[in-house]
Structures are given as structure tokens and as C-alpha cells.
Amino acid sequence: MAPEFPVVAAIQSASIKGDIATNLTRHLVLARQAAALGARLALFPELSLTGYEPEVAAAVAMRGGDVRLAPLAELAQGSGMTIVAGAPLRIDDALYIGAISFLPDGRVAEYTKQHLHEGEGAVFTAGPGGAALDIDSAQVALAVCADFTHSSHAQAAAQAGAALYAASVLVSPGGYAKDSEILRGYAEQYAMPVLMSNHGGPTGGWQSAGRSALWDERGRLVVESGPGECLVLASRTAGGWQGRVVAAA
Template identity: 60%
Template sequence: MTAPCVAAAQTVAARGDIAANVARHVALARRAAAEGARLVLFPELSLTGYEPTLAAELALSPGDARLAPLRDVASRERISVVAGAPLANADGKPLIAALTFTPQGGLHVYTKQYLHPGEETAFAPGTGGAALDVDGRRVALAVCAEIAHARHAAAAAEDGARLYAASVLVSVNGYAADAALLQGYAAMHRMPVLMANHGGMTGGWESAGRSALWDERGELVVAAAGGGECLLVARCDDVGWRGRVVK
């Protein structure tokens, strides 16, 4: 089974600095495309950092001009760019969104359905969203706490997803348990799992980094050694999945 080359961008967010974070996203998307990736996945709330107390003032609309460089790089480099942001919500508190800028110049919006305990003080639950189409392969998105709900991954598999792409903030203390969940979903559903985690402190959390990809047997293909900024690139050919970490 072959699959499009994919990448996970492990970033260290500049707190509340959307312009600086967009610039790093563009640079990493370009590097991912140069490595042959057709999809690059960023962590949860990657464009602002995980900052619930700032979410209301930082909330973006899909048409925000500050997102234009992401649209441009996706179109120019022919790569789907999945970035995390607080999304303005006319009904109240912002949503936690994964915004996918497509090679065709479009924007796909996914909103986090299952919030982590305590997040309801700053965010409203979202409604999810359809799977992405990456070179004819269905890619299901997940945002952080959603991976703790087995029915979320099961629904993705039942919908025909060929990759489960999770944008997360996983702490040092929580990494072992969350990685075991993702590895288990990969093996149970015969569905590779890609995880993009933060590489540094954000919102008072010490993120573990260690972004990773597990293949459809649940075997670890590639993972970052720890924190810091890096890019994981993985591809699947007739032999199977292989990957590497790009600093």
C-alpha cells in the first residue's frame, strides 16, 4: 500500500504572536514540500500557542488577512497545511479549530468536539468536520482531547480514513498514556496515526514534543527525540512506512 508523503511540524509557539507563528508555519511548510510532503500537520492552537486566557482576544475569522501567507504557501507549494487557531464564534466563546489551507486555494475548517476538562471556561465545543482529501486518500483530523474518546478514532476508521492526523498539546507527564492510545488506534483500526505536538512551554504546560507516526500495525515509524522545533517526514511505498526527523 502506497500513500502520499506526510509531515508533522513540531513547533515552539511564540505566545500570542500570530505574525511570528505564521512566518514559522510558512517556513516549515516550504521545507515539508521540499521533502515531498503533500500534507503538513501542526499542533493544537499552533498559531497562537495554547493560551486559553488570551483566546477571546486572539480569535481569528477564516478570512483574516493574517492567514493569507498560509493560503499562499499551500497553493504555491501544492501542500495541505493544517494549522491550529482559536476561531471566532458568533454564538459565544471561541472554538478550537484546525484550519486546513488546501493546494487548490480553499480553506477546510475542523472544530474540536471534545474539550479537555477546564477548557470550557475559555472555549465552546465544536462540531468536527469532514475528512480531508490528500491525493485521493481520506485523512481524518483530531484535536488533542478528542484522542481520549475511542469513538472518535473509530468513527474516522468507519468513514474510510487512511490516516488519523492528531494535532495535540501533550505534556511530559501525559505523553506515555496518550502515545499508547494513538498506537492502539493505529493497530486496532489498521489506520496509520500522525501526531504533531508542541515542542516547548505553552500556556504553562511543559510539552513533551516527541511528535510521531505509527503505521497500520501500531509500530512506531519515526518520532522526535524530545522537544524543540523539528519536522517529521514519512512516506509509504510498497515496502511499508519509513520516516526521518528534519531539524
């Protein structure tokens, strides 16, 4: 029998192009809602704090410890919940697609997208990735969108002992069937549950499919949202996985 797993939340948020202040305010509302629902992990979509907007990414890029994000760090500490938000990251002279994790102990961890989609290389640099997160002693491996299209990425996470593969994405309606099947397949192949957080609205000229989801260690769909802003929550107890979709506050 699989051990219990804490409540995790894929937060299907909508982003406004380059507007960090407004997007941050929305992140705080949705993350507080997730914490109130018992979540120990709040996973936002790819580049959630700025939108998936390559043309403005350099102008709105952040560095580690950006003071504007202090409210997310404070919320993580106060709630005991890890918050993973997406943003373009400036490290040295390179620009990366990043996932910034705010940890309950006050630390901030950075993950940089390892595999770029066609065209992203004109703006971004492929990154080295980052360490897995510890969520109540369970290892959670992060992925950002195109990372999961490389089977070696998920394989490495599984071999390192990940108890959950958490992907922040922008997936369009046309690409959803293929991409969701890849993620479902990893869950089944590696007996590693997969959580996917997609955008809740259009961004960067792309429509988003929404449909954030969790697949269990057998590759079975536990919960899937529709379009628009919402929270997808899932947890595992002795009776197995349970999931629900909650309307965004």
C-alpha cells in the same frame, strides 16, 4: 499489500504566546521546508498560531478567511501541499479550538475540537468537528488533542474510511506514555496509521513532551522525534513505511 501513501509531515513547532505575526512567519518557514522535502500534508500542533493560551484566546481569535493567513493559503496553492494550522476560531458568537486547513485548490476548511479537556469549557465551546481532508485521494481525518481520548472519535474516522488519523496535540512529558499508547492502539485496532504533531516548546504554562510520531497500520512506531522544533516525515511505498526526523530550518 498496502497502497503507497504520500509524504506527510508532523511539524513540531514552538509558539509565542498570542503573537500571531511571529508565529505565522515561523509556520511559513517550516511549511516551506516540509514542501521542499516532498510533503503533501503539513500538520501543526494544537493552537499553533497563538500557542495553547486560553487566557488570551478570545482576544486573538480568528474568523474563517482571516486575511493575515493569506500567505499560508498562497503557499498551499503554490506547493500543492495541504497545511493544517491551529488557532482559536470565532464562529458566530462561540469560541472554538480550531484547526484551519489550507488546501491546494485555494479553499480553506475549518475543523473545531469536539471534545474539551477539563477547564477548557470555561473559555471554549465544544465544536462539531469537520470533514476529512483529501490528500492525493487518501482520506485524512483530523483530531485535536482531547478528541483522541474518546474512542468513539477514532472509531468514527475509521468507519468513514480514513486512511490516516492526524492528531494536533499538546501533550506533556507526564502524559505522553498514556496518550501515545492510546494513539498507537487506534492504529493497530483500526488498521489506520496515526500521525501526531506535538508542540516543540512550552506553551500556556505547560511543558511539551515533543516526540511527534507516526504509527503504522499495525500499531508499530515508524518514526518519533525528540524535543524541540523539528519535522517528522513519513511515507509508505511498496516496501512499507519509512520515516525520518529533520532539524527545523
